Amino acid sequence: MTDRHDILREIERKLLWLACWTVHNANNVREKTDGLKIGGHQASCASMVSMMTALYCSVLKPEDRVAVKPHASPVFHALQYLAGNQTREKLEAFRGYGGAQSYPSRTKDVDDVDFSTGSVGLGVAITAFASMVQDYLGEKAWAEKRPEGRMIALVGDAELDEGNVYEALQEGWKHGLRNTWWVIDYNRQSLDGVVREGLSQRIAAIFGAFGWDVVTLKYGALQRAAFDEPGGTRLKDWIDNCPNALYSALTFQGGAAWRKRLLDEIGDQGDATRLIESRSDAELQALMTNLGGHCQDTLIEAFEAIDHDRPVAFVAYTTKGWNTPLAGHKDNHGGIMTNAQMDAFRAAMSIREGHEWDMAEGLSIGAHEVRDFIRSRPFFAGGTRRTTAPRVATPGPVWLADKALATQGGFGKILDALAKSDHPLADRIVTTSPDVTVSTNLGPWVNRRGLFSREKIADTFREERVPSAQKWWFSKEGQHIELGIAEMNLFLLLGAAGLSHSLFGERLLPVGTLYDPFVMRGLDALNYACYQDARFLLIGTPSGVSLAPEGGAHQSVGTPLIGMSQDGLASFEPAFLDELSVVMDWAFDYMQRDGAGDPDERTWLRDETGGSVYLRLSTRAIEQPHGSPRKDAAFAQGVIDGAYWLREPGPNAEIVIAYQGVVAPEAIEAAGRIGQDRRDIGVLAVTSADRLNAGWHAAMRTRKRGQTGAMSQIERLLAGLPPHCTLITVIDGHPATLSWLGSVHGHRTVPLGVEHFGQTGTIADLYRHYGIDADAIVDAAHRITVGRPIRLAVSNA
Structure with missing residues (x-):
């Protein structure tokens, strides 16, 4: 044949x-x-x-x-x-x-x-x-x-x-x-x-x-040939007018049923009848299903x-x-x-x-x-068609010297610095956002790198000399893909661009921004992109109830838990600019990794496999730590591993405050006030509950397999705390994000966070209402009966 x-x-x-x-x-x-x-x-x-x-x-x-x-x-x-x-x-x-x-x-x-x-x-x-x-x-x-x-x-x-x-x-x-x-x-x-x-x-x-x-x-072809026979026009008209349900039912019943129905409805004792009768039941079934x-x-x-x-x-x-x-x-x-x-x-x-x-x-x-x-x-x-692309080296962290700034603003400044550079990494970055480019601080990047289109489109406002902070010009050289307001499209584009090395043999580093609460609007497509092992950097901002005047529809509570539970996505929530600088540089490298999957025996995380990264950022400007930016290797490693001691506890610590994200000032203030009456207070800066939790579970699995010395980052950090020490955890998000920390070594834990839809107000109003301000942290410490009562200091917050 x-x-x-x-x-x-x-x-x-x-x-x-x-x-x-x-x-x-x-x-x-x-x-x-x-x-x-x-x-x-x-x-x-x-x-x-x-x-x-x-x-x-x-x-x-x-x-x-x-x-x-x-x-x-x-x-x-x-x-x-x-x-x-x-x-x-x-x-x-x-x-x-x-x-x-x-x-x-x-x-x-x-x-x-x-x-x-x-x-x-x-x-x-x-x-x-x-x-x-x-x-x-x-x-x-x-x-x-x-x-x-x-x-x-x-x-x-x-x-x-x-x-x-x-x-x-x-x-x-x-x-x-x-x-x-x-x-x-x-x-x-x-x-x-x-x-x-x-x-x-x-x-x-x-x-x-x-x-x-x-x-x-x-x-x-069989049907078209039959239509050319005498009587074929009547058969075609019958097929075109037959209801879908009837056509399906007759198909199931077979040739005899087709014959009876067709003869009853178009049989004419002439051409149409002969067309039908000239075929056996099997041939009629084959014709009608052709x-x-x-x-x-x-x-x-x-x-x-x-x-x-x-x-x-x-x-x-x-x-x-x-x-x-x-x-x-x-x-x-x-x-x-x-x-x-x-x-x-x-x-x-x-x-x-x-x-x-x-x-x-x-x-x-x-x-x-x-x-x-x-x-x-x-x-x-040519065999299987999956392609590869070489990794592009990162330039190192972009350090920012601002004394006070929001992490969202820091993100924009870091991208702007990359846009100004001639580093090869910058050429591989492609940004996108569902109609919130400027309000998520992508504006400086777009102004320098332009919007992508196969056809050149001028910035009419600029040509007409209308003042605008945005240079909205399109060209083939542009590196921002403009999207409408559809988060599903955002994640589908990130998924496709994040597979470019495998589909098309060229490395892209996609960066997508959206309002953090609307991560949930595209959650199915986000999960889909991660399931395919697409590589991208997702910026969710503004997060939490810190965008206080916008109300509950624009405030996010559960997204830290999404970051923790979503496979293929390393989730971070940095509080300070130097943390953000470290994480972004690491993220651009992590997105390109494709290792064998052996765990790092320091954290038990499988970082060599790589993946996508999600940053939960804020519009709230906060004062940066003294001596920032902190450029030492130990600090950077702690940030990437998920946590470090901002204030290391003493050997008799009664209370440790563990915070994640923009509530850092509240945690620091509360620690200062509590420290007047409690000994050896510690402050744990959590940058990634996701990575801490993943490493802890991985270490436990490894110990079950007989490697008894396996210890994760969070186990090491909390190992020196005395048994009577209480953990107070706080986050502008769901308290379950950090409440598990007490299970690591059995310490009592008081989790503070947001559990209900937000409302309008000021940050101070909302932090007080939801119990995540400094007073609430101090009050939590006061209610802990681990020793003598605490003498509350007067808050200036």
Whole structure:
């Protein structure tokens, strides 16, 4: 067999079998130990198998990048298995420990995954932002020129219910989106039922409004040929007017049901009747399910006809469960074939028992021909396509000499200093923000480095001599990507830019800013970016209730806990400028690391693996410590490890105040007042509860494995405290952020923080109201019955 289309149909057949068998094996063959349903989506795989065959085995090039519909994961794994990039053992362990993942994962699968998917809609939208990043790199003089790839999403039609898809469409329109294909599996079913009539027209209208080409693939070659027969026009009209639910039901019922319905409704004892009666039940079923999304000829012709770089939406009509016993049934989304159905499917596929995983079983071609053909396809010919990029050295901390300044202002000054420099690191920084560029102190950076656009756009206000502090000019050289007010888009862009080294072979250091409370508005996309191991620096500012006049809607309480719990994200909350300088320099290096993951035996953190970094900053200006900036190595190491002693406690310490972030002045004042009556007071400056907590847990796990000397940073810091010492923790955020410190060595702990929605007022009003001011700390110390009563000093705060 030498005809390409014949081989593609054989591969399509094999992928359908392997995808369905992989799910069946996991649920009905493999031993279960906990009684839970394993799950899988055989019907969703079946509706995608033709499109994935056509794309991967005929159309795609190595530079193309693909986000696979989450529920089509078994098809993807089967395709990679045929290409030699996936193992049988991992397919047999699908959805099991160490097996192929339920949804394609860049970090947990061994095969060639471009974009992780799973949270529906996000894998779709990130392709648009990846295309924008590709355009950004293509205009940079320092970037190697490479062939432009298409960023392709294989989209379930129900994914188009997700709002972030439409936010991305609008952002793409604003940036002149190119080289993006979304191939929509229009099977007209979702988890709970069948979609409403007329959705395809709405889809076409929406995409068209944003400048996309829309290609509708409704009829396969068999159907188009039938339409040319006498009576074919009546058949086409019937298909076009048939409700989605009825079409699905008839597909499930099969050829005899099709025959009865068609003869009843368009039978004319003439041409239309003869067209129907000339086909057997099996042929009629094949004809009526020969939709455009299942026809290799139709698909390849449509894909290969695109000769431009405009974004394209392919609306491919399909049948959910195509060519399986589940085809068309409204309950088939999470349905899995019974053993009897699988036996029937096995027979139809000509698969012998015991040969289910054989590469050419049931085919008219041999295993070598299958693998040789797939490996000869451009997409697979060069092997896996993940790229790398060298690390860019950091210049060292940018020290600031301000006597009093907010960390948000310090962030802006550090970036401005980098922008003025000619250090290679500065060229790799790309900033972005959802419409709060100036109010998050990115303004100086943008004024020096400009905004990115492939087309030059002048600053009209400047040309018209209208005074403005902002130089808002766009050019190819610009290093800020302007975004609208959509935090999901921010995190998707950070995710795409933070994978540039792996997707496009060029290193970018993305920096994104947003108001700290609105981290939660984009939390799904933030988690998604971290799950892919994207690398970026996230600036959440202003944080806490310190933005007092703005009220609860603009104040953040729970974000420190997000920073602690989010995998792949090292969270810091520096109080002082020199701490910020150290953290930012470290962050730009940490974002580029890709080590083996061996823990640092000093902290037990796996810093060599690298990751993203989140800084929780404030607009509250505070006085800097005497002798700042502190440039000694021990100070810098403590900042990065998560904490250091601002005031080291004595051997008989009764109280230690541990603070994180902008409440440093309150903690310092309270320590001075308490110290008049309590012995050996200590003040612990926590810069990262996240890293302290992670190191503590890692050290405990290491001790359980027999390495009894393992000790984390926080264990060392608190080791010398006497048993009777009490920890008072304070943060402009949720008190649980630091309340765990008492568990390290069993010290009594009084956690202070904010637990409820904020309100308007002054900082003094709110700190007093929520009990995080100096008086509240002193009062907490007074209430601790560890000795003689404390004599309260008068507060001038």
